[in-house]
Amino acid sequence: MVLVITGKDKGKKGKVRVTHPKDRMILVEGVNFIKKHSRAKKQARQAGIIDLEAPVRVANVMLLCAKCNQPTRIGFTSLDDGKKVRICRTCQEVID
Template identity: 45%
Template sequence: MSAMKIKKGDTVKVIAGKDNGKEGKVLAVNAKDNTVVVENINKVTKHSKPSAANQQGGIITKEAPLHISNVMLVVDGQATRVGFQMDGDKKVRVAKKTGKVID
């Protein structure tokens, strides 16, 4: 499996789907399914029965996963593709649009 180009904590822009054009922070990355959960993006309503954890039950809104191909990393306010470079003996992410090292 190749390295993930988007990591938890990154700011991303949605490029496809119902939330096209919106930006948010990545809350979780699932490398196995190639999905990301983005803050306040792809909100779904879920009906939950009362349980020990949730005494009240009812309708809950939460973020659903998006496929990683539907989001783009935002660096300096611009959506950009991500590449990799070797920085000495360390592999780092690089913004394709600016050539800037991300982390």
Template identity: 45%
Template sequence: MTVRKGDKVRVIAGKDKGKEGKVLRAYPEKQRVVVENVHMIKKATRPSQRNPQGGIVEMEGTIHVSNVMLVCPNCGQPTRVGRRREDGVRIRVCKKCGKDIDK
């Protein structure tokens, strides 16, 4: 997957198209990511020690990784991601400005 936890992404498809946010969690085996304040769902929870009242909690749901595009930290544009090997380590590269995404 070209998107990792902590990356800034822009949603390019779906009901939240155009929103930007940080990737909170990535599930590579399912090809899905959780982005902050995107695809908010309501979930019914039972009373617990942390939440003694229980009730309905609003939280971020997962969206497919094909519906998000990485925002380059250098040029600030949503971009496709290229890969390059350097000393056996894969480095992600911005296709628009050509600079490294990974430091």
């Protein structure tokens, strides 16, 4: 889960659907809808405009910690066995 911190969807929360690490973009469920014209059939009475989710910049969202339910920054720590893990900076819980 992430929280949008800037832009028109500021304050919205959503599940991350797809990540594009190369582009530093992510697709978040229910966030950043864009209108797109679809080629409707002749018989269709509905206007040919549909809402589609568009990717948002990673920098525009914050991770929402599942443990403490707060928007948080990610920290890193090493476990006893030397494995590096991501942690929530707010509650220090490990994020998988």
